[in-house]
Amino acid sequence: MKAHEAVMKWVTDELTSGRLHIGDRLPGERQLAETLQVSRNSLREALRVLEALGTIRTSTGSGPQSGTMITADPEQALTLALNLQLATSHVGHDHIYEVRLLLETWAAAHSDPELGDWEQAGHLLERMDDPALSLEDFLQLDAEFHVTASRSAANPLISTLMEALRLSIFDHTVSRAKALPDWSATSERLRAEHRAVYEALRAGDAEEAAILLERHIRGYYLETQA
Template sequence: MSDAAMWEPVVRARAHELVIQAIEDQITSGALRVADPLPPERELAARLGVSRAGVREAVRVLEGQGVLRSRVGSGAEAGTFVAALPDAALTRFLRLHVALANFPMSDVIAARIALERTSAALAAAHATEAALDGIAALVERMDDPALDRAAFNAADAELHIAIAQASGNRLVASLAVAIRGALRDPLLRAIESAGGWDETAADLQRQHHGILDALRGGDGARAADLMEQHIRYAEAALALA
């Protein structure tokens, strides 16, 4: 390899991207934790060798993502602090990323299976009676033959979200909910165009009841297997992939 090829010019990141990376590095290393303040704007700019405008832009971006929060005024309460990203904000961010990133549908479904197998197994072990009653109520709602396709899809989304949230693992739940949320519209389009919908809906409902029975019985392995079979059936019946 020639010296010229080894020393090609590199693209310099914009100032605010350098600041974002520096802040992310401090958070992932544990040097910055929730509620910790960032250095003042002037000091941070000097430390990183960037303009104050670059620091302001980085803070604006990270505030929009829910990573930072700023308070105006004076004293200890004023400044920019590391924020605890609420679960709903994390789920929304992930859902939009999945929807916008143009992942192949087969990749999305494979990720969904992995996550929902885990959430079903955990829910069988950890779901409270109240959570199981809520899951059962959603299954019963979909037993109504008068339920139209859009309402069935909405209730199905609620059901899978309820199972994920009953798992007791917030991260698994957030990831599973994000994936199911990203599939909401593709699933609805597939359901609305599906032939033989009454038979498909009946099959899906039998599967829902089987998953519920496994959850109530505390059988995590069976709940996970039934969840995977259910998702794969829907994929094939609705021609999602």
């Protein structure tokens, strides 16, 4: 077993047992190396891998935030993996569309209005109404709205996957939007569609929300397909 695998297994076992929790600090380097029976150099390499994966955060100094803390930020690891897929051209525009359609319509169909953060979702929509908003800022808020809406399905894995997808495809999304002939008209339509989805979700009409989201995602995909 590689050093980072040994450390990951130990962290996983400690979290599962309840001996460690998100936000706890790991033992000191010497103690952890002895516990896992790995060299301190191997341990340092392992910790760097885990930090890149979003499992831990390491801070120097002596304050309350110093040391190595467990963060368990799965979006970071998923984003790295998706970025590599996009970079190798193994993932295309149509694949992104299919995954979005699958995740978001499922989330809408299984949404519960009691679980949604409608204040935050509404705030994002209001910010998108700003006519001075840049294309990049609009798309950032747009993606945040979709992730926020998905959390009403009470499936953290769905929203985690959507957050990772949002981060990894942002540059791709911007380049597609910039190629559109009339961004002003497109953004106006997107605002109206977002409002309709928001109202359906908040009213508890999951079936209508899923239909509206499918239409919304499909329409934008077809518009940006060229």
